[in-house]
Amino acid sequence: MVVVGLTGGIGSGKTTILEYFKTLGIPVYIADVEAKALMNRSKIIKRKLIDLFGEEAYKNNRLNKPYLSSKIFNNRELLSKMNAIVHPKVASHFKRWLKKQNADYVIKEAAIIFENQLQNQYDFIITVVADEDLRIQRVINRDQTTAEKVKSVIKNQLLDAEKVKMSDFVIINNDLDDAKKQAVKVHKKILQKIKS
Ligand SMILES: CC(C)(COP(=O)(O)OP(=O)(O)OC[C@H]1O[C@@H](n2cnc3c(N)ncnc32)[C@H](O)[C@@H]1O)[C@@H](O)C(=O)NCCC(=O)NCCS
Ligand SMILES: Nc1ncnc2c1ncn2[C@@H]1O[C@H](COP(=O)(O)OP(=O)(O)OP(=O)(O)O)[C@@H](O)[C@H]1O
Known part of the structure; x- marks a missing residue:
């Protein structure tokens, strides 16, 4: 079974994008x-x-x-x-x-793939990125937390630019509709790669 890793920093929208892949029929594991x-x-x-x-x-x-x-x-x-x-x-x-599971591929969402050098456990890796100010604001709204707390988590995570370099696919999730279109493209590319 092909295992795709989905990662990204806090508040980038990993779970949101993962839920969208689920609607495309892909089994997901968080x-x-x-x-x-x-x-x-x-x-x-x-x-x-x-x-x-x-x-x-x-x-x-x-x-x-x-x-x-x-x-x-x-x-x-x-x-x-x-x-x-x-x-x-x-x-x-x-x-x-x-x-x-029985599907063309599955996606496992994990916040820390690159941080723990676990990239070899995946056939492909998708990284979800979004502007840092948006990420901070989203998490503040979601968790009623403070910018300081969100920043302390960000400090423990690799920079987006580093993650992007090591990824097979990147989804930019500043705008959700746009991100969903990118997800469909990634889905099609993964299917192509699996079947070629
Ligand atoms: C420490 C805990 C209880 C804090 O819970 P809380 O609800 O306050 O924070 P939340 O889970 O939303 O995490 C905040 C951010 O830190 C990231 N994060 C969570 N756990 C970890 C971890 N072990 N290492 C690095 N980043 C982490 C999350 O992805 C998220 O981006 C919680 O994060 C936890 O149980 N972590 C251990 C589970 C774990 O290892 N998860 C990551 C698997 S990839
Ligand atoms: N494109 C977007 N526009 C507006 N809000 C968004 C967008 N994407 C995600 N969100 C919202 O931002 C919050 C964070 O998204 P989500 O929980 O998917 O991120 P995450 O990367 O899984 O977070 P964490 O790392 O904390 O687990 C959620 O409340 C979600 O509904």
């Missing part, structure tokens, strides 16, 4: 959603996160997202320790999911 589900469900992950961050990692038995984000996005070492706990479990969950 690593971040599955990661959070596993962080709530898996006893092993829970125990390891509590060892790393303390009891505050969970509140009322649910992942304490504001607490974790205040810790990891200012501390690269903690971020990579958390990733080392969570990501192998997401990878095996994805493998099981992939076996059940």
Whole structure:
């Protein structure tokens, strides 16, 4: 099965574009959603996160997202320790999911493909980009957060220009209708490449 990675910085519109690919009949997997589900469900992950961050990692038995984000996005070492706990479990969950899919290709959305040098796990990579001021404003509107917090996440992510250099396809998502047209073109090109 051909696996396409879809990545991009915070607020670029990864999930929005992914949802559009879904309407084209492509099975989609959102690593971040599955990661959070596993962080709530898996006893092993829970125990390891509590060892790393303390009891505050969970509140009322649910992942304490504001607490974790205040810790990891200012501390690269903690971020990579958390990733080392969570990501192998997401990878095996994805493998099981992939076996059940039947389509020309699937798309896996993951915020951090290039940051963790995971590009070899994909047949093709699509990067979604958008102007930084738009991204910040979108996330502020979506999450009722502050520009400072969004910027602290951006600092931990690779620059768009670096991601673009390493990508097979780029979708510029400043305007949604325009981005959807680009997505259709990318979809057709992927099908062509698979069938040639
Ligand atoms: C730390 C958590 C609880 C903070 O939750 P919160 O809702 O405040 O932030 P959100 O999930 O929207 O993330 C903010 C931005 O950071 C990016 N991001 C999320 N997790 C990570 C990570 N592990 N490393 C780098 N960037 C990340 C997101 O894609 C997004 O762009 C949450 O991000 C989380 O559970 N992360 C671990 C899951 C994970 O590894 N996801 C990424 C898989 S690719
Ligand atoms: N072209 C667009 N025009 C206006 N709003 C948009 C556009 N694309 C996405 N949005 C909105 O911006 C917000 C961020 O988009 P989305 O959640 O898809 O980004 P993301 O890259 O998946 O974010 P994150 O990295 O935080 O997971 C959402 O509220 C979405 O509805």
